[in-house]
Amino acid sequence: MRKPFAVAMAAIIVGLSGCGAAPNDVNLGITIPASLAARSQRVAYSGAPPVIPHARQSGKCIRCHNDVGARTPGIGSGLAPANPHLQTPGMSDQSRCRQCHVFSQTPENFRDNAFVGLKLPTHGDQAFKGAPPVIPHHQFMRENCRSCHAGEAARPEIRCTHSERARCVQCHVKQSGNEGLDLADVK
Amino acid sequence: MLSCTPGSTPTQVSRAEVEGLTWSKAPCRFCGTGCGVEVGVEDGKVLAVRGDEASPVNRGLLCVKGYHLPGILYGKDRLTSPLRRKADGRGWEKISWDDALDLIAEKFQETLDSDGPEAVSMYGSGQWTVFDGYAATKWFRGGLKSNNLEPNARLCMASAVMGFMTQFQSDEPMGCYEDFEAGDDFIMWGNNMAEMHPVLFSRILENQRKNPSVRIIDIATRWTDTSEYADAFLQMQPGSDLALANGILHLIIENGKVDEAFVNENVVFKRGIEDLNEIGYGCFGDQAESYKFKDVAKDSSLEELKTFLADYTPDKVSELTGLSEDQIHMLADIYGDPNRGTVSLWCMGVNQHVRGTWMNNLINDLHLITGKISRPGNNPLSLTGQPSACGTAREVGTLSNRLPADMLVTVPEHREKAEKIWGLEPGTIPEKPGYHTVDLFRALARGDVKTMWIQVTNPWVSLPNLTRFERKPGDGRFIVVSDIYPTPTTEIADLVLPSAAWVEREGVFGNTERRTQQWNKAVEPPGEAKEDAWQIIEVAKRMGMGDLFNYSEDNWHEEMFEEYRQFGLGIGKDLASYEQLKQERGLRWPVVDGKETPYRYAAGYDPYVTKSEGVHFYKAKKFGEKAALWLRPYHPPAEVPDDEYPYWMSTGRVLEHWHTGSMTRRVKELHQAVPAAYVEVNRADADRLGVETGTKVNVISRRGTLTLPAVVDGRGQPPIGSLFIPFFDEAKLANVLTLDAMDCISKEPDYKKCAVRLEKA
Numbered sequence A: 001m002r003k004p005f006a007v008a009m010a011a012i013i014v015g016l017s018g019c020g021a022a023p024n025d026v027n028l029g030i031t032i033p034a035s036l037a038a039r040s041q042r043v044a045y046s047g048a049p050p051v052i053p054h055a056r057q058s059g060k061c062i063r064c065h066n067d068v069g070a071r072t073p074g075i076g077s078g079l080a081p082a083n084p085h086l087q088t089p090g091m092s093d094q095s096r097c098r099q100c101h102v103f104s105q106t107p108e109n110f111r112d113n114a115f116v117g118l119k120l121p122t123h124g125d126q127a128f129k130g131a132p133p134v135i136p137h138h139q140f141m142r143e144n145c146r147s148c149h150a151g152e153a154a155r156p157e158i159r160c161t162h163s164e165r166a167r168c169v170q171c172h173v174k175q176s177g178n179e180g181l182d183l184a185d186v187k
Numbered sequence B: 001m002l003s004c005t006p007g008s009t010p011t012q013v014s015r016a017e018v019e020g021l022t023w024s025k026a027p028c029r030f031c032g033t034g035c036g037v038e039v040g041v042e043d044g045k046v047l048a049v050r051g052d053e054a055s056p057v058n059r060g061l062l063c064v065k066g067y068h069l070p071g072i073l074y075g076k077d078r079l080t081s082p083l084r085r086k087a088d089g090r091g092w093e094k095i096s097w098d099d100a101l102d103l104i105a106e107k108f109q110e111t112l113d114s115d116g117p118e119a120v121s122m123y124g125s126g127q128w129t130v131f132d133g134y135a136a137t138k139w140f141r142g143g144l145k146s147n148n149l150e151p152n153a154r155l156c157m158a159s160a161v162m163g164f165m166t167q168f169q170s171d172e173p174m175g176c177y178e179d180f181e182a183g184d185d186f187i188m189w190g191n192n193m194a195e196m197h198p199v200l201f202s203r204i205l206e207n208q209r210k211n212p213s214v215r216i217i218d219i220a221t222r223w224t225d226t227s228e229y230a231d232a233f234l235q236m237q238p239g240s241d242l243a244l245a246n247g248i249l250h251l252i253i254e255n256g257k258v259d260e261a262f263v264n265e266n267v268v269f270k271r272g273i274e275d276l277n278e279i280g281y282g283c284f285g286d287q288a289e290s291y292k293f294k295d296v297a298k299d300s301s302l303e304e305l306k307t308f309l310a311d312y313t314p315d316k317v318s319e320l321t322g323l324s325e326d327q328i329h330m331l332a333d334i335y336g337d338p339n340r341g342t343v344s345l346w347c348m349g350v351n352q353h354v355r356g357t358w359m360n361n362l363i364n365d366l367h368l369i370t371g372k373i374s375r376p377g378n379n380p381l382s383l384t385g386q387p388s389a390c391g392t393a394r395e396v397g398t399l400s401n402r403l404p405a406d407m408l409v410t411v412p413e414h415r416e417k418a419e420k421i422w423g424l425e426p427g428t429i430p431e432k433p434g435y436h437t438v439d440l441f442r443a444l445a446r447g448d449v450k451t452m453w454i455q456v457t458n459p460w461v462s463l464p465n466l467t468r469f470e471r472k473p474g475d476g477r478f479i480v481v482s483d484i485y486p487t488p489t490t491e492i493a494d495l496v497l498p499s500a501a502w503v504e505r506e507g508v509f510g511n512t513e514r515r516t517q518q519w520n521k522a523v524e525p526p527g528e529a530k531e532d533a534w535q536i537i538e539v540a541k542r543m544g545m546g547d548l549f550n551y552s553e554d555n556w557h558e559e560m561f562e563e564y565r566q567f568g569l570g571i572g573k574d575l576a577s578y579e580q581l582k583q584e585r586g587l588r589w590p591v592v593d594g595k596e597t598p599y600r601y602a603a604g605y606d607p608y609v610t611k612s613e614g615v616h617f618y619k620a621k622k623f624g625e626k627a628a629l630w631l632r633p634y635h636p637p638a639e640v641p642d643d644e645y646p647y648w649m650s651t652g653r654v655l656e657h658w659h660t661g662s663m664t665r666r667v668k669e670l671h672q673a674v675p676a677a678y679v680e681v682n683r684a685d686a687d688r689l690g691v692e693t694g695t696k697v698n699v700i701s702r703r704g705t706l707t708l709p710a711v712v713d714g715r716g717q718p719p720i721g722s723l724f725i726p727f728f729d730e731a732k733l734a735n736v737l738t739l740d741a742m743d744c745i746s747k748e749p750d751y752k753k754c755a756v757r758l759e760k761a
Helices: A002-016 A036-042 B069-073 B097-115 B130-144 B158-168 B198-210 B225-229 B241-254 B260-266 B302-311 B314-321 B325-336 B356-369 B389-397 B412-421 B437-446 B532-542 B556-565 B578-583 B668-673 B683-689
Strands: B022-027 B036-042 B045-051 B083-085 B092-094 B120-124 B149-151 B185-189 B215-220 B232-235 B267-271 B298-300 B342-346 B379-382 B451-455 B478-483 B495-498 B507-510 B515-519 B627-631 B647-652 B679-681 B696-700 B705-712 B722-726 B754-760
Touching: B022 B515, B045 B069, B069 B668, B083 B097, B097 B120, B097 B451, B097 B478, B097 B495, B097 B532, B120 B130, B120 B437, B130 B149, B130 B389, B130 B412, B130 B507, B130 B532, B130 B556, B149 B389, B158 B356, B158 B379, B158 B627, B185 B325, B198 B215, B198 B225, B215 B225, B215 B325, B232 B325, B241 B302, B241 B314, B241 B325, B241 B356, B260 B267, B260 B356, B267 B302, B298 B302, B302 B627, B314 B325, B342 B356, B356 B379, B356 B627, B389 B507, B515 B578, B556 B578, B679 B683, B679 B696, B683 B705, B683 B754
Parallel strands: B120 B149, B120 B451, B185 B215, B185 B342, B215 B232, B267 B627, B342 B379, B451 B478, B478 B495, B647 B722, B679 B705
Antiparallel strands: B022 B036, B036 B045, B083 B092, B083 B495, B267 B298, B507 B515, B647 B754, B679 B722, B696 B705, B696 B754
16 A cells, blocks of 8 residues: 555655646657557557568668667658667667568558457556656566657657656556566466 | 556546456467467457566567467458358358268268278367367377378478487477577578577577677578578588588597597487488389388497598588588587587478488487587577477377377387277277378378368468369368368368367467467357367267267366376476466476476486486487487488579578468568568579569479569578578469478478579569
8 A cells, every 4th residue: 555655755746846747739840740540550559569660771770760769861750769679678789670570561451350459558547637647558678768758759649748857667657457467367 | 566546537538558458378379489478358359469578488579470469360251150162062151060060070980981090081280289189189099090190290390300209219309498598609500590480589699699709600591581690601502401410520520529428428329221212202203102211220330420421521511512611610610619508400491301300310410429418508409380389299299100298109008008098998099100291192182081181270382292282172082171261271171160269269389498388268269160179079079989088078178188198297208287387387398396397318407317417318218328329421302403493492481471371461460561472583593584573483393383573682582593482372382383302201391492493474
């Protein structure tokens, strides 16, 4: 029963320091096509590896998808998000991206498929208005929050207003059930 | 657990990823790696998967196929009811399960009565769960008294089985996945691990990042994604790996790198039949209908090995292989270095080989002669392509000559043990092995086999030299096919049964490193689909063989598993209890006192080894509990390019598709990534023919013609005079071109080497 208290305290501290949920009206003077809907198109379900939305480029993926992201004029949206996996155990800047991320050569399907994947979360729950949202998704392979939540390539609706603060998980905590599978629960 | 109560305002549509989902464990449905997957289910549907962070296999990572597992269940053309071909041969009619099962029982009985047990057959796969394979082998051998039971694993890893059996008298590797962290040098013998076993390859890459002295050596006939990451790419002539391995052995001896203490204590030498004319290739002349060559072992010695290897000097091996002498020396130095861990890895390049067992023997020999075996970071490790090729085809023993736990139908004591566990009258199990896969389909084509039941596999895409197996309904045969989607194999069937897939049923798979993994049913199968084991048991009941499956209705999986488990207890093949498997992310056998074994035959790891250090090949009773090092020569491939057919042609997989594509092609992301087959052509050949990527070309072999778009400078790049075609595309059947030449011992076909012509279409 101590955790709700801790969450509430953290929220108060964050609230006092002027931070809160990301507003939707951040204007960086650049159009971001990677909206929630566009992103949903690229993943089979929330947590699936996105298909590569741009044409094949020469050189290694991490040249642009590095630890901070890059401007990539003329390629895709013009902004390459940072690599979210650099802190993932077992992964590094030498990992093989195309093991999971593939190009698309055709919009056609072989046969129709009725699969409906888990939807991307729209937001994290808050204890009250102004409280830091809990993290509404699994974090494994997404340890680098900045990849999606900070910088120019972040979707406006999930872009953090305070990305200068180094340690996100100090205030944003996991939502219950986002831990790995516990076999003791499996009957 | 966090118990914070969310305070969402009514206008917010909160949808956390996990909310409302139930997660359970399962191994991946695709390759033999056996990645742990968490399956997320809501309202009876699989909505998502995650790599299981706690799985010791994949530690949370998956490959693109694994991440797209949910989609394989929801193709709109899933088979949902039994379908019988209409009397006029055109189209299908739905029938009830009762009618379908009665019909199968009637047809099997009819054939038994008219032509005997050698005319009925069942063809399954390394995707059968342990339950499916166990039900099949018990029904066939104990009920129908027929050994005509085969898995498609004969096309896949039979050569690895025979390699391990001829040398250690026990199937399955001694090493395990910890070797990916413990090893220093990783030698790829003709396998494209980056695409075929990507999650395991990522473990090697991570080892290399942490330990920059780690090397990846890619011995290959074609530049692949694996080559991009390799420290050395050694391009060899197709089939010359036999000469290369002998050349390495030659130099190890010459350089004084034999571990004599190890060899004296643990190794015996054997030699088999080597006459090319006597052995043949299983597809020419009087072998074209039936291939029965049997090797005969005689004793040999280290001295004889030295004489035998005199021919394999670096200059001669260089000429045969195309490698430079320096490259051959480099490999000999790697294998001969006692201070660096060496792991040999191989898959279909070595196994689908007219001398695949020999090649397996030679790789194992390299580890035996240097004593680099059964130690962390030092092992030969054969990689498998199907999720339960090991657990079912090999361990349950669904090959036509095998019984559970490495036993053979030809050995009276083995049959007796099986009959005892199965509660059968002595003498029930026939001693004559059934047909091996290629001969089985040849017999079906001839009409010697009349009735066949095919489950979880697609032979009318995957058999070599496919056109010789063409089949028309109404030809006096009766073919039943159980599958989850329509395929070219269901197309030729007389009766099609809808099967439950993956987590639509309870199951057990066994992976490459001897890890047995259990999962529970997570969702209902669609329509009337049923699991394969249930289908078999129901037919057996209708044939009066229900006593074989006298289990309770609500706990039959566990009861069947515990019965199967009796075969391996106390003989080094001990599986964990079903109860324990439910609670673990798989365990590697032998499991004794609840503890798994990472390294077999190794003191300190294997509970069957009582000595305090070193190794003990305790399963090899025939060799005085030592391992056999086989002298095996170089033989040329069955068909080599000539003036009329000047190109080598090889087939294989791509990362995105699994085998014949019947599952992965139905997943949007995977299909869109690689929508159709193509032929990889070297830039120089393409320029000479005026061909670019996308140009239609005809690939012509002595057996068939295939029209495909060319790919030049693509992901894979064959050398000049060599082509590669992936086999996943049912509209572009690579196997109309391939030859049905086989390994002389395992009878596994060689899909990697035949001669073709290339023309602009």
